[in-house]
Amino acid sequence: MPVLLHEVIDGLQIIPSGIYVDCTFGGGGHSKKILEKLSSEGKLVAFDQDEDARKNIPQDERVIFVPHNFRHLQRFLRFHKISKVNGILADLGVSSHQINEAERGFSTRFNAALDMRMNQNEKTSAADILKSYSEEKLHKIFEQYGEVTNSKTLAKTIVEIRKSQALDTINEFKNAIYAVVKGNPEKYFAQVFQALRIEVNDELNALKELLQQSSDVLEDEGRLAIITFHSLEDRIVKNFFRYGNMEGEQANDLYGKLRTNELKVITKKPIIPSAEEIKMNPRARSSKLRIAEKRKVSE
Numbered sequence: 001m002p003v004l005l006h007e008v009i010d011g012l013q014i015i016p017s018g019i020y021v022d023c024t025f026g027g028g029g030h031s032k033k034i035l036e037k038l039s040s041e042g043k044l045v046a047f048d049q050d051e052d053a054r055k056n057i058p059q060d061e062r063v064i065f066v067p068h069n070f071r072h073l074q075r076f077l078r079f080h081k082i083s084k085v086n087g088i089l090a091d092l093g094v095s096s097h098q099i100n101e102a103e104r105g106f107s108t109r110f111n112a113a114l115d116m117r118m119n120q121n122e123k124t125s126a127a128d129i130l131k132s133y134s135e136e137k138l139h140k141i142f143e144q145y146g147e148v149t150n151s152k153t154l155a156k157t158i159v160e161i162r163k164s165q166a167l168d169t170i171n172e173f174k175n176a177i178y179a180v181v182k183g184n185p186e187k188y189f190a191q192v193f194q195a196l197r198i199e200v201n202d203e204l205n206a207l208k209e210l211l212q213q214s215s216d217v218l219e220d221e222g223r224l225a226i227i228t229f230h231s232l233e234d235r236i237v238k239n240f241f242r243y244g245n246m247e248g249e250q251a252n253d254l255y256g257k258l259r260t261n262e263l264k265v266i267t268k269k270p271i272i273p274s275a276e277e278i279k280m281n282p283r284a285r286s287s288k289l290r291i292a293e294k295r296k297v298s299e
């Protein structure tokens, strides 16, 4: 069930003959609606780094599937002889398919290999990280990406335990760290798993690289819509839309004048799902949609 579907479609202001990019095709829910709005001249470029998404691609001449990371947006658009697009959507994070397939290793509900790679051609799984990262690096990941309250103790415990025990599966890992769980175990494991997932898939850097290319790729008045699911991602998107950089710093031009950002913020506050949508689709709970528009050169 696509999150904030109507809000995304409204926000993209789709031009029927335009070219649109869905950076996170997944089950194709958002793409399906975009295609409904496009005429026979329109085009949809659908990225997904998970090969499993390919089976959801419709038989439709207007669709180009790019089975790669969206951090290579511009490169693959060029490859398909596209220099500018009218709109870009990214619905970040994992799909229900990925979460519900036990063997992908994303969910704390199952026991399977601790994998968590969205792109199964990548080398490093979550288990590899637990085996090979230093204590300091593990500490940083759990603190920054999971906001785990006792991240230092957790990192120390992992490094100690891995000397004598395997941490290859979800249950092995959960049992090994059970003694240091703080508060509600379900919430604790969710934070720990989120941190590992972000690291395995280098999610924040991929998002930054996508944002950096977006204004080059957008036509004047083209729209960029990003759905995030946690505050780390949302902060990056908010800062980039507002200031043109991830740190949220106001930049001056050569003459000391405040530099105008190439993107104009359309959603001063993020759009969040209604209570009704959350009831129907609990995955929507923490979602936030932000929309920006590429400024016309004359503005």
Ligand SMILES: C[S@@+](CC[C@H](N)C(=O)[O-])C[C@H]1O[C@@H](n2cnc3c(N)ncnc32)[C@H](O)[C@@H]1O
Pocket: 001, 002, 003, 023, 024, 025, 026, 027, 028, 029, 030, 031, 047, 048, 049, 050, 053, 068, 069, 070, 071, 091, 092, 093, 094, 095, 096, 118, 206, 207
């Ligand atoms: C939340 S789901 C998208 C669901 C989709 N909007 C729908 O309506 O079905 C996110 C999808 O994006 C993919 N994905 C996440 N990060 C990616 C990245 N950096 N590059 C390419 N695909 C990515 C995941 O593999 C997953 O299939």
